[in-house]
Amino acid sequence: MNKIAFIIRDLNFGGAQRQLVTLAKGLDKQGFDVNILYFYPGGPLEKDLKDSNISVICLEKRGRWHLFSFFWHLVQHLKQIRPNVLHGYLAESNLLSILLKPFLPATKIIWGIRESNGNIQFNDWLGNLIFKLESFLSHFPDLIIVNSYAGQTYYLTQGFPTDKMIVISNGIDTERFKPDQEVGAKVRAEWGISKNTILIGLVGRINPIKDHPTFLKTAALLAEERTDVRFVCVGVGSETYARELYELAEKLNIFEKVIWTGGRADMPAVHNALNIAVSSSGYTEGFSNVIGEAMACGVPCVVTDVGDSAWIVGDTGIVVPPRNPEALKNAMKKLIENLGANNFNRAHIRQRIVEQFSVQQLVIKTEAAFLSLFCDSISKSQKSM
Incomplete structure (x- = not known):
């Protein structure tokens, strides 16, 4: 069974968080072993995952500068999971996934980008630094999934690699959202x-x-x-x-x-x-x-x-x-x-x-992206033999 680990800052109400929950539940139904690791406790969306097989792990981060023990805690969880794919959601998690790569050499790294530009003017100094680091390190992940064509266009101007970026639009749960x-x-x-x-x-x-x-x-x-x-x-x-x-x-x-x-x-x-x-x-x-x-x-x-x-x-x-x-x-x-x-x-x-923009299309396209990484890895392994 293919194991997927998602990393995200929190499970509070928000577009990215809701979309992650939707995608995770869809992949779970397709037979993937899905794990979600999130930084901060108290996320109300966690309850939306209770009736699934998804493993939900809160890392109990205590603040911006709670770093070393938090990181080690995360490493230990991921070593136990041994995911085939580690998928960051948003900038902080994307950067973190690169730091985790030495501990997970066989794991494919995917970044998830949810904005159409870097929004520099609304960031504090740390947000600006994270954006610059994300641009600088964008050649290291195996795949970058952007949820909009506007986002793809903008990030390509910031030096992100063309050959690693694909667009997969968000999926809307039309069984939940319907006229009533x-x-x-x-x-x-x-x-x-x-x-x-x-x-x-x-x-x-x-x-x-x-x-x-x-x-x-x-x-x-x-x-x-x-x-x-x-x-x-x-x-x-x-x-x-x-x-x-x-x-x-x-x-x-x-x-x-x-x-x-x-x-x-x-x-x-x-x-x-x-x-x-x-x-x-x-x-x-x-x-x-x-x-x-x-x-x-x-x-x-x-x-x-x-x-x-x-x-x-x-x-x-x-x-x-x-x-x-x-x-x-x-x-x-x-x-x-x-x-x-x-x-x-x-x-x-x-x-x-x-x-x-159905959930079904979101899941099918994301699953295809995962499988393409697995197949590419197998092909390279065979060529090196």
Whole structure:
């Protein structure tokens, strides 16, 4: 049996983390021996893996500078697992996988990249250093899997090797994310949203790259023209930054029209509560899971032209330039008009995800990438005999 070990920083709510859980469960069903090792305890997504055969190991990292005993602990676990493939998820784990290679000489190393650019301006000094190291060491892994074509294009400009990079788009669990008016109605009731109110939502961590300020400015513009709209922001992040956003909403006179929910575990219900989903990201969006999840629930989307967002929505939604509240407002108005005229087809929106971005396709393509590494290794071994 082929053994796969994934390394990731945490199992908190986040696009990369959710995607890893989805992929791991799919590979488990295909008969792979799947192991997930993560740095920090308390990840709520761990419970999503309880009904599988996946081994989930928390390394109990105690902070940024807890390094040597943490690393040795990780080495001991991996020596016991003896994986055929060690797959890093995100930059820290990618770099760590290179340091682990001397302890696992027979193991193939795969990097996982989930962004469309390095996002230097939002990093601290350590984040910038990690990005530069990742670029410098990018020739050492056996394979680099990028989840977006935008990401592939950008990282190639940073010196990443062309012959080692492939694109495998994220997979959306269409059995979990599907139209369900009943669960959506319950969430709307919880938030005090009437049936006739148009609810427009932004799902994403509270982080500058998601550009909540543009969403809030757009909400203010739309609220000046319509009284039947409410807005919701779903996600967690820095409390300091969140307070800045609350203050901005108050300054824009829309504080009472915006709901801040924090993190939610019931994301299919959240998406089904929305009339329109928005991605207002200004930078570094690779493949946006939340766009695919909303579409799988039949929800029309307005997205900024960042990363692969335009490719995901195709002809089912509207694409606007980033950081442009007026364009975003006009797109929202157009979708609202279509809602009233019933000019969109929820089944068509969902079908694009089913056909193009299913979990099955994600698993098949990832499995093929793993097997190609194994076959290449066998071929080289035979040639050397």
